Amino acid sequence: MPVFIIRRLLQSVLVLFFMSLVVFVGVYAIGNPVDILINPQADQADIARAIAALGLDKPLAQQYLIFLKQALAGDLGKSFAYDIPAIQLILERMPATLELALLATGMAVLLGIPLGLWAGLAPDSWPGKLIMAGSILGFSLPTFWVGLMLIMVFAVELGWLPSNGRGPSTELLGVAVSFLSWEGIRHLVLPAVNLALFKLSLIIRLTRAGTREALLQDYVKFARAKGLSNARVVGVHVLKNIMIPIVTVIGLEFGSVIAFAIVTESIFAWPGMGKLIIDSIKVLDRPVIVAYLLVIVSLFILINLAVDIVYSLLDPRVRISEAKG
Amino acid sequence: MSAPTLRVENLRTYFFTRQGVVKAVEDASFSVAPGKILGLVGESGSGKSMTGYSIMGLVDPPGRVVAGRILLRGQDLRSLAPDDMRRVRGKRIAMIFQDPMMTLNPVLRVDTQMVEAIQAHADVSRAAALERSRDALARVGIPSPAARLSAYPHQFSGGMRQRVAIAIALLNQPELIIADEPTTALDVTIQGQILFEMQKLARESGTALLWITHDLSVIAGLADEICVMYAGRIVEHGSVDEVLDAPLHPYTHGLIDSVPSRGRRGEPLRQIPGMTPSLLDLAPGCAFRERCTRADGACAQDPALSAPAAGRQVRCFHPLTQSAIA
Numbered sequence: 001m002p003v004f005i006i007r008r009l010l011q012s013v014l015v016l017f018f019m020s021l022v023v024f025v026g027v028y029a030i031g032n033p034v035d036i037l038i039n040p041q042a043d044q045a046d047i048a049r050a051i052a053a054l055g056l057d058k059p060l061a062q063q064y065l066i067f068l069k070q071a072l073a074g075d076l077g078k079s080f081a082y083d084i085p086a087i088q089l090i091l092e093r094m095p096a097t098l099e100l101a102l103l104a105t106g107m108a109v110l111l112g113i114p115l116g117l118w119a120g121l122a123p124d125s126w127p128g129k130l131i132m133a134g135s136i137l138g139f140s141l142p143t144f145w146v147g148l149m150l151i152m153v154f155a156v157e158l159g160w161l162p163s164n165g166r167g168p169s170t171e172l173l174g175v176a177v178s179f180l181s182w183e184g185i186r187h188l189v190l191p192a193v194n195l196a197l198f199k200l201s202l203i204i205r206l207t208r209a210g211t212r213e214a215l216l217q218d219y220v221k222f223a224r225a226k227g228l229s230n231a232r233v234v235g236v237h238v239l240k241n242i243m244i245p246i247v248t249v250i251g252l253e254f255g256s257v258i259a260f261a262i263v264t265e266s267i268f269a270w271p272g273m274g275k276l277i278i279d280s281i282k283v284l285d286r287p288v289i290v291a292y293l294l295v296i297v298s299l300f301i302l303i304n305l306a307v308d309i310v311y312s313l314l315d316p317r318v319r320i321s322e323a324k325g
Numbered sequence: 326m327s328a329p330t331l332r333v334e335n336l337r338t339y340f341f342t343r344q345g346v347v348k349a350v351e352d353a354s355f356s357v358a359p360g361k362i363l364g365l366v367g368e369s370g371s372g373k374s375m376t377g378y379s380i381m382g383l384v385d386p387p388g389r390v391v392a393g394r395i396l397l398r399g400q401d402l403r404s405l406a407p408d409d410m411r412r413v414r415g416k417r418i419a420m421i422f423q424d425p426m427m428t429l430n431p432v433l434r435v436d437t438q439m440v441e442a443i444q445a446h447a448d449v450s451r452a453a454a455l456e457r458s459r460d461a462l463a464r465v466g467i468p469s470p471a472a473r474l475s476a477y478p479h480q481f482s483g484g485m486r487q488r489v490a491i492a493i494a495l496l497n498q499p500e501l502i503i504a505d506e507p508t509t510a511l512d513v514t515i516q517g518q519i520l521f522e523m524q525k526l527a528r529e530s531g532t533a534l535l536w537i538t539h540d541l542s543v544i545a546g547l548a549d550e551i552c553v554m555y556a557g558r559i560v561e562h563g564s565v566d567e568v569l570d571a572p573l574h575p576y577t578h579g580l581i582d583s584v585p586s587r588g589r590r591g592e593p594l595r596q597i598p599g600m601t602p603s604l605l606d607l608a609p610g611c612a613f614r615e616r617c618t619r620a621d622g623a624c625a626q627d628p629a630l631s632a633p634a635a636g637r638q639v640r641c642f643h644p645l646t647q648s649a650i651a
């Protein structure tokens with residue numbers, strides 16, 4: 001196992017390197033930030049000075065090499081717009097997004113697996129059919145529309161929950177979090193529900209499909225023939241077998257919630273990373289865009305590593321093939 | 326003859342599908358005495374496996390046991406509450422399935438799967454349950470059983486897996502074991518070993534065995550009695566020697582004739598013409614009449630089970646006689 005992890009981490013460095021190259025060239029291609037950042041009334045000398053200060057006067061290859069050299073020293077450049085290190089800007093916004101993503105994924109898993117099991121065990125009952133019908137709505141309704149409806153109903157009409165912002169946050173180990181105060185929780189609910197809905201539907205459908213397939217297997221019949229209780233047959237024999245695809249999807253979805261909660265964060269004015277990246281793209285704040293994407297790729301790498309480790313805990317056959325490879 | 330361990334009377338198991346009612350088991354009656362082996366023989370889809378599941382109470386919807394009595398030492402299993410039936414399964418009746426590659430849960434260790442079978446029925450400590458599991462593995466001939474307990478199913482060969490499944494079936498010393506083609510997926514030498522073990526087990530412990538198979542050669546050496554099933558009905562019943570030497574039902578005769586033999590080398594292999602009928606809305610009358618050379622107008626009626634000799638039953642209007650076979 002340790003060899004496997006080390007090998008994976010080394011591969012990850014390579015991925016990060018190529019990723020940074022692609023992003024750097026891509027961002028260079030989409031436009032010149034100087035046109036946006038600099039006062040149109042500035043004279044030619046001022047403009048030239050500003051360009052030189054941002055390091056934009058050098059050829060692309062040289063800019064990239066400078067970036068790479070600084071990045072290896074841990075410096076991903078300063079934001080053009082805020083004039084503070086890009087990485088600092090991202091890390092400041094990260095707790096808000098992580099909190100939202102964790103809550104949304106948690107809700108999707110804790111509700112999705114039991115509901116999926118229920119729908120899989122009793123597919124012809126009316127709760128089973130209702131769950132499935134609900135899940136179709138859950139992943140076919142567009143997120144922004146659901147978000148607006150949630151605000152309409154719960155913030156505007158009923159006035160139960162606040163419609164935007166993060167509310168007061170509490171310090172936990174030096175990080176600002178919302179879930180420790182009642183007011184913070186009230187602010188978290190709507191965006192988290194909005195974000196969870198799609199994932200919830202996905203997990204329900206996966207769990208249901210897996211359950212229905214597993215129930216037909218001989219090992220389930222054999223487990224029942226041993227006189228095991230239904231709870232044990234479903235909770236151990238079925239669940240452990242269907243967890244692999246579910247864990248895969250949870251991992252991928254968790255990553256995408258962190259990286260691309262943009263729509264939800266915009267609608268609920270949630271001060272997370274999604275809003276930051278949208279704002280940065282608008283002003284072509286290159287260091288922030290590059291740093292953001294590198295952080296996201298690192299997160300995806302870590303999540304996938306965690307998923308692979310969970311696989312080997314779930315399925316002994318994965319463990320064996322690893323030892324051979 | 327002692328009181329039977331299992332007595333099945335007029336069992337009917339139907340499947341209520343959208344297309345109609347499938348009569349998977351139609352009016353099956355038989356009994357198995359302690360220490361005896363009853364062979365239940367038939368082609369795929371003849372209802373033999375469903376008979377086994379009906380006894381276990383494991384018929385999945387849309388199927389259901391609609392009539393009949395299943396008496397285990399005189400107690401009607403159909404009248405038991407679901408949780409009482411669960412306590413019978415694995416404790417008093419055990420079942421072994423056809424494909425050993427599929428019956429063990431691939432993601433659980435063998436010890437987990439054995440200990441849970443013990444703890445489902447008795448308040449036993451894990452240590453004691455492990456000890457019993459180890460002894461059970463040793464009994465079915467698994468080398469170094471203590472070490473193998475912590476292995477996963479994929480680390481065993483097919484034959485070894487079936488031994489593990491048999492060991493699990495034996496854990497709670499059941500009164501009856503239903504074996505649903507347990508040796509079909511194994512090669513012949515392994516099959517021989519397992520048949521030998523099972524036969525010994527039945528003799529020694531007085532366990533009754535219901536052996537479901539399509540393979541007459543397995544039944545010939547193993548069973549005491551034989552029931553031949555066709556299209557959900559038992560068409561012939563008798564002692565193994567009598568039925569195999571002098572079959573009364575044309576279907577049984579056809580089955581025996583289909584086994585390739587050395588005496589007929591070079592001749593085309595014989596087969597029963599036609600196919601098993603669909604059980605969906607089966608027309609009344611003998612289900613075999615479309616494929617039967619002896620069928621006539623009388624066969625459009627349902628034949629009743631008759632007893633032409635002591636201990637023999639046949640469901641046919643025109644049973645074969647000794648002379649007809651020769």
